Amino acid sequence: MTDQHGELEVALERVIEAARAHLAAVRAGDGRVDDDDVWQAYVELNNASYDYDQRLLAAHGEVTPWDVDSIDPDEADERLGGGDSTAGADDPHPTILSVRQRRDFRVPSVTALIRAAEVARREGTPQEDDPAPVEGVGEAVLELLQSGDGSLSALDVPELEPLDGVVMVSEVAEPVDLEAFDDDDPVGPFQPGAEDRLVGRLDEHPFLELDGENEAVGRAG
Structure with missing residues (x-):
């Protein structure tokens, strides 16, 4: 029983060390996506917690509140592409994709569009500053895009009729080199x-309705 208690203490210390390493x-x-060190530390913390939970159950019939399953580090690395460094070397597809979009609009009312853009500009301008007037429909559309952080969904407004x-x-x-243009x-x-x-x-x-719904036609390249 003494050996079992000693192994339990060691397992607990491993959890604590793994938690500190994970932190x-x-x-x-610093928020990087798919960071290898974070993933490896997570797997070690997960498996240390699982091991401690199993030993606690065997020694005292108790469990921890951590509902985890053991993770095979090798299989986990392979699923995330972190195993064999040569994996995918013969993949015929490049790693860079380019999405080009064009969307046309008709302006039913120039006055209404400019008014909507000026409202967006005022909302995004500090109160102590006096925003400049919006000049022209092109500047109005740019203002709406800026107010929507560049998303084309910002142009889904009544003042623009989509074509x-x-x-x-x-x-x-x-990848595109913007400094070259x-x-x-x-x-x-x-x-x-x-x-x-061109892939597709x-x-x-x-405004082309098909069975009562808008239609989008796809063409594969």
């Missing part, structure tokens, strides 16, 4: 490269 890894990771649009997904060799270049950032491959195209017809 240190989380702090060092046809298109979305294209491509596999590309290199002038701010007023309307073509360069969207121009496909020589090695880019989605045509959007907001």
